[in-house]
Amino acid sequence: MEQPFALIVGTHVTATTLDEGAAVPVTIRDVARASGVHISTVSRTFSAPHLVNPETRVRVLACAEDLGYRPNRAARALITGRTHNIGLIIADIANPFFPPLIKAAEGQARHRDYHIFVADTNEDPVVEEELVHALAKQVDGVLLCSPRMSNSLIEQLSREVPLVVINRQVTGLPCVMMDVGQGARSAIEHLVGLGHTEIALLGGPRGSWTNREIRRSAAAAARTGGAELTVLGPNPPTEHGGGALAEQVQRAGVTAVLAYNDLMAIGLIEGLDALGVRVPQDVSVVGIDDIALSRLTRPKLTTVATPTAAAGRTAVDMLLQQDTDAPRGPRGAGRGTAAGARRTTAQVMLQTELVIRDSTGGVPSSGGPGAERVGPGPHRLADPGRPTAATGGVVAS
Amino acid sequence: MEQPFALIVGTHVTATTLDEGAAVPVTIRDVARASGVHISTVSRTFSAPHLVNPETRVRVLACAEDLGYRPNRAARALITGRTHNIGLIIADIANPFFPPLIKAAEGQARHRDYHIFVADTNEDPVVEEELVHALAKQVDGVLLCSPRMSNSLIEQLSREVPLVVINRQVTGLPCVMMDVGQGARSAIEHLVGLGHTEIALLGGPRGSWTNREIRRSAAAAARTGGAELTVLGPNPPTEHGGGALAEQVQRAGVTAVLAYNDLMAIGLIEGLDALGVRVPQDVSVVGIDDIALSRLTRPKLTTVATPTAAAGRTAVDMLLQQDTDAPRGPRGAGRGTAAGARRTTAQVMLQTELVIRDSTGGVPSSGGPGAERVGPGPHRLADPGRPTAATGGVVAS
DNA sequence: GGTGAGACTGCAAAGGTTTGCAGTGAAGAA
DNA sequence: TTCTTCACTGCAAACCTTTGCAGTCTCACC
DSSP states (O other), X not given: XXXXXXXXXXXXXXXXXXXXXXXXXXXXXHHHHHHTSOHHHHHHHHHOGGGSOHHHHHHHHHHHHHHTOOXXXXXXXXXXXXXXXXXXXXXXXXXXXXXXXXXXXXXXXXXXXXXXXXXXXXXXXXXXXXXXXXXXXXXXXXXXXXXXXXXXXXXXXXXXXXXXXXXXXXXXXXXXXXXXXXXXHHHHHHHHHTTOOEEEEEOOOTTOHHHHHHHHHHHHXXXXXXXXXXXXXXXXXXXXXXXXXXXXXXXXXXXXXXXXXXXXXXXXXHHHHHTTOOTTTTOEEEEEEOOGGGGTSSSOOEEEEOOHHHHHHHHHHHHHHHHHHSOOOSSSSOGGGOSOOEEEEEEEEEOOEEEOOSSOOOOTTOOSGGGSOXXXXXXXXXXXXXXXXXXXXOOOO | OOOOGGGOTTOEEEEEEEEOOOOOOOOHHHHHHHHTSOHHHHHHHHHOGGGSOHHHHHHHXXXXXHHTOOOOHHHXXXXXXXXXXXXXXXXXXXXXXXXXXXXXXXXXXXXXXXEEEEEEOTTOHHHHHHHHHHHHTTOSEEEEESOOSOHHHHHHHTTTSOEEEESSOOXXXXXXXXXXXHHHHHHHHHHXXXXXXXXXXXXXXXXXXXXXXXXXXXXXXXXXXXXEEEEEOOOOSSHHHHHTTHHHHHHHTOSEEEESSHHHHHHHHHHHHHTTOOTTTTOEEEEEEOOGGGGTSSSOOEEEEOOHXXXXXXXXXXXXXXXXXXXXXXXXXXXXXXXXXXXXXXXXXXXXXXXXXXXXXXXXXXXXXXXXXXXXXXXXXXXXXXXXXXXXXXXXX
């Protein structure tokens, strides 16, 4: 698996030599020497300033500044037991659903003086587990985003390192979920309101909690609205996965489709277009997620907005909260403390919101009231991260 | 700035208590005790297996497995001086140009047993510098992606921690660049070939090396092709930035546009559409980057594909290469070694490729040959990360 | 003047690992 | 038998911090 520079076929490589300054690592000891105090005083200057004489403090700080001293977090972690790092494990960074979440989490973490390890599992549950192990010793907690492994494995791993689960409900663990159930319901109601009675649901990946929620709620809403729901899937949650279903959708004879996510919806629209089926004239399509892309396609996608950024922020907060509640570290609870601390865990459900754009319309060749656009226009909030009203999602626990 | 759970307005919160296993941290000492050897032997079992008796080795490994031992990387870093971590500093994770790069870098790093810190600067050079400092002690090197700070500052920072610069040329530092110059040239040639003689260039952000390259090459190519190039900008490199230029483009009376990136190109197309200007019938538009999105808009975007994934992989390789060449760590070169090691640094230019799709066409109301589609159809390689032929970019050094 | 309190500061252990050096024992050579 | 070599293992220092404890000094108060 050696793959050195042969990879860079057809490139221009220039080599130069550089006289590089001797990157002297300056430690707390250097600062102590320079300012004429003991290292412990320097340490306190940074970690407990109120314990040191103001005069001394400024002198130490000046020396530290001078020498360019920065505390070594690894050494600090060794003794305090906290690394000030967080792990973020993601199924697929390239899926446009995730970057806003990563960005929000990273910002929130940095704001609290934490750094984030990002890891991509390629939707592989085995890699997922491996990564939790690999990261465990190096972080104060892990954010598990749309995990594909089993709940029991997640519970087991949570004994190794504090976990916050995003986009999945695991009993006994802190979870951040988005109320896709409510979202799916709104979407179906919107379609029913437009007069559609034959609706297809494009299912997502098999292990997905989100997928189950959507399916359940959509089925219920269809029943209530007197519409028939045909479920197609499971499918890969990609543009390709959606496109591949175009023919099936056409054959099913439905007039409206709800897709597991925007990517699939967009893929489907592409696929239908290739078959000569027009959206929304012939078929209405609704996505879920409201990724940035969904505003840029034509027609613009009607979709259920999920508060991904808020989820990222909230998850970080929950992790850090939990971290403060039950401090670990070798100093405190010795290893003999046996049955560990009881901990309070919260599960949070974030609201979703239907955003009506141009990919949904009335039923074709039906002169009825459904032919007109129904419902409010685009009413997306400026910041999806700040939901304003409860969706009333129920959290069993 | 306290922002606890008030943020989670309108959510359903459930609290449960959980009896959590005591997360016993198992150390090398536990393994030593269990297997009846000294800790140094356990250490060697992992870091220099050939030095320990095969029998002992299997016994130690068995015990380690049993106890679930994982070496503490922080402690190891403390003494070896290598953290096995890499920092990746990105201007904006939410910009779809970056996720493929991040993904590739992360994969390559993990493959080499490294983890990646990802940080987002929000296009802010100050945050950029801050992050390098913050990460310096915690990583073996930093990948600086499309930096916005000055070259001199970058050079200075490189004395603190090994740096690899992506999407920018800094003398004396290892750099990975994409040959956007050649890309811009191809794009202009393509447009000229279609008969366009009045072309606009939508500039990108001010501090961008890429922007300068594009501008220079595009200007040269236009001159050669006998076309006039109008530069509009600088602009924010976003969909918005592109859309805001629609009127200006219309007024400029050009028949073709090259945009700094796909996002701007797509924004522009949106904006033009709102003005009743059709693409490609009235105006041809070319983007740069070939983000996934550009295949999904209508019309599909003609663009210059940049090998972002390859750039991520290459950068990681270069960093690790350099890291192996000049090992640091307290043990080796004492702090007194004065003027540090001379180092060999390479600069790599990755090729780009024009991908012709549907957003470019002949000059409007000109019956000439330019009205027909010219050039090969879409000829994008399956894997953009594996360029096949040199573009002949020149690297001054 | 003696006492106590309080504010600083220093000492040293501890955290988990790596690694140069020295020690042990056995095998092979002379 | 004695010496050398070699493979393996143990010892202890070192990496950089944090932190409980104890010591010193000043100052107010009785």
